[in-house]
Amino acid sequence: MNPTAQSDRELVDAFLQHRDEETFLVLYRRHAPALFGLIRRELGGDSGRADDVFQEAWVRAVRLLPDFRWESQFRTWLLGIAFNCCSEARRGDRRTDPMEEHHEPAGFSDPGKRMDMEKALAALAPGYRSIVIMHDVYGFTHGEIGNALGINEGTSRSQLSRGRDILRKWIGERT
């Protein structure tokens, strides 16, 4: 069968059996754009660091692949690894609680003003942002978020709620 027509599970099983680059490349090319887009966005304009984190995410994924139990979709699992790698990369820079680092621009406590979604997400503390994006963009369950970020489901729920509230305050009421 043409490898590009095989499912993720078939490819992963084949790769684990033979460890060949050809099979890995099919998986890589299928999922790399999603990982790259996420990592670039999460790490802002630092393309050099984003490239490093992207590479690290794949290395980690291949290392963890034998333990993947297919309890989620393969891409969801990969994205979870990418989020974790981004979080670790930011942790190296951080000196404060990731949930407290809002950079609310001046004037946006004014209920009459609205911020666009891009600015609001960029300003939101990375810890909240990751959970909002994982849940509301990528469709992670709270269990999957917990597995990826090493937090429990209750924490994921509360931080999602808090992150959404902050974003709502900045972007204005739902239209």
Added chain:
Amino acid sequence: MSNQSNEYWSEDEREAMKKLYGEQTPPPELESRTLTALGRRGMFGIPVTNRWPRRVAYVLGAAAIYVLGFFSPSVVGLLEQARPVSGEYLLLLHETPESMAASEADQVREYSRWARQLAAAGTLKSGEKLGETVSSLTGEGHSVTVSAGVGDVSGFFLLYAPTYEEAMAIARSCPHLRYGGTIELRRIDHGEG
């Protein structure tokens, strides 16, 4: 998106978020870099050379074996069977105060990129960074004395090139020169004369 997020965000808001986190195609060099990183960690099995053209297998093998450019253990001999013995050249990288003052991270990045290009072209046989300890031996037999030596050679690259002029052209392109270092180019003499 989950149904719950559908309830919380408007359609425009959801679309804005999805657009921000949309897919982006990574550059081709990131693919080769990722393959190299995985190969360096032994995460691939032996390449299946009977399925691939010999040269492609050689290039990928060289790329996978060359460990992040400059800081890798030697794997000389693994590639020897694929290339002729003659036409090998050694680049010895000599440090200067200027090159030693340069950012090591920048150097590693540039040297790795240069080495990967050579590996992709089938030109690179080996390359290593040398440790700082230098031992100098003199005498013979029971009279060998060992003392701390002084050396300014920080690393080397072993290349294939058809002529001395082409080896020279490769040496000129080595980023070590841009950092103020000097390069000694020597042809490997296999006794052909």
